[in-house]
Amino acid sequence: MKRFATVLLLSAGIISSVANVAKAESAASAPEELTKAIAEIEKAANDQDLDGVIEYYSNNFTNTDGLTTDSLARGLKQMWQSYPQLEYTTKINSWSKQGNQLVAETTTTIAGMQQAQGRAMRLNSTIKSRQYFQNQKLVRQEILAEQSRLTSGSNPPQVKVTAPENVMTGEKYNFDLIVNQPVNDNVLLGAVQEEKTASSLYFNPTALELEPLPAGGIYKTATASLLPESDWLSAILVRGDGITMLTHRVNVLKKQANQKK
Numbered sequence: 001m002k003r004f005a006t007v008l009l010l011s012a013g014i015i016s017s018v019a020n021v022a023k024a025e026s027a028a029s030a031p032e033e034l035t036k037a038i039a040e041i042e043k044a045a046n047d048q049d050l051d052g053v054i055e056y057y058s059n060n061f062t063n064t065d066g067l068t069t070d071s072l073a074r075g076l077k078q079m080w081q082s083y084p085q086l087e088y089t090t091k092i093n094s095w096s097k098q099g100n101q102l103v104a105e106t107t108t109t110i111a112g113m114q115q116a117q118g119r120a121m122r123l124n125s126t127i128k129s130r131q132y133f134q135n136q137k138l139v140r141q142e143i144l145a146e147q148s149r150l151t152s153g154s155n156p157p158q159v160k161v162t163a164p165e166n167v168m169t170g171e172k173y174n175f176d177l178i179v180n181q182p183v184n185d186n187v188l189l190g191a192v193q194e195e196k197t198a199s200s201l202y203f204n205p206t207a208l209e210l211e212p213l214p215a216g217g218i219y220k221t222a223t224a225s226l227l228p229e230s231d232w233l234s235a236i237l238v239r240g241d242g243i244t245m246l247t248h249r250v251n252v253l254k255k256q257a258n259q260k261k
Contacts, residue, residue: 016090024094031095034102037136038090045088048080058137059172065143065231069223086112093128102133105144121152143230146249159179159217161234163248165225168255169172175233177246178217188213192220196229208236222254245260 037056044052051071055068067075080086093105110125125148132140145165162176179188191208218235225231229252236245 024096024179027094029094029095030092030104031102033136034095034104035092037133038092038106038131041138044091048086050076050080056135056136056138057137059116061137061139061141063141067141078137079216082116083112083114086123088211094235098132101139102136103130104133105130116152119152121150124181127230142247146247148247151242151247153239155239157237157239158245159170159237159244159246161246161248164250166251166253169224169226169228169252170255171224173222173224173233173250175186175220175222175248176217177219179235182216186239186241188216190216190218190236191237192233192235194220194222194231194233196231197226210236210238213237219252222250224250228252228254 018160029181041053041056043049044055053076054069054073057072059069061069061072063072088108088110088159090106090108093107097101097103103208106129108127108129110127112123114123125146127143128145129141129143131138147161158180159181160176160178162174162178164173167173175192175194177190178192188215189210191210195206218237220233222231222233231250231252233248233250234246236243
């Protein structure tokens, strides 16, 4: 299974960061230079205009997954070859000014389709983020929340996902994927993988080994790392009439000394 970390590359010109920010203002009052930059990035992404996207990136651009402007450009080119048509929609939720930077919190949705081994694959992704702009250049980026889904077949498993967006260091949490339809006599196969986000996984996805799922879904208990970081939880569910693949991001936040276990 190709992991969905690459989906982030599709929206990297539009998404961004987890951090302490100044008082947030409503999207309606956002400065023109900020709304224009985000709109132009979105337009360039919809046009699959690589130069138009990269134009709005600082040479010193940083990303919590380790992406740089060069690796981002390489990933976008690779993804656009797989997805000839993608639709990006970005909404500014709020904005603030932090020193000489403008910070926009956004929600981005991405939808598209590709043909792989004679099978149509439908992509839907939602990413919440903040973007740090300086002189109309994107300088820093982190992801607040992310969930991506690929489906194929005439009747891909309809899956309800239960998983947190944020957990404290060392905290136990559940990652459940429950198939809504009755399994009946159908054979349901699946697999799940938990791993730390890293730029290398954008280009070298981890393979998952399928196993029978007699319980009608995947039920996993995970323990957050002892250090603040971000993890990808990836899963695949396979049935004779369809396939559903998901990636869900969990941000591990540092537990404060006064917080209870």
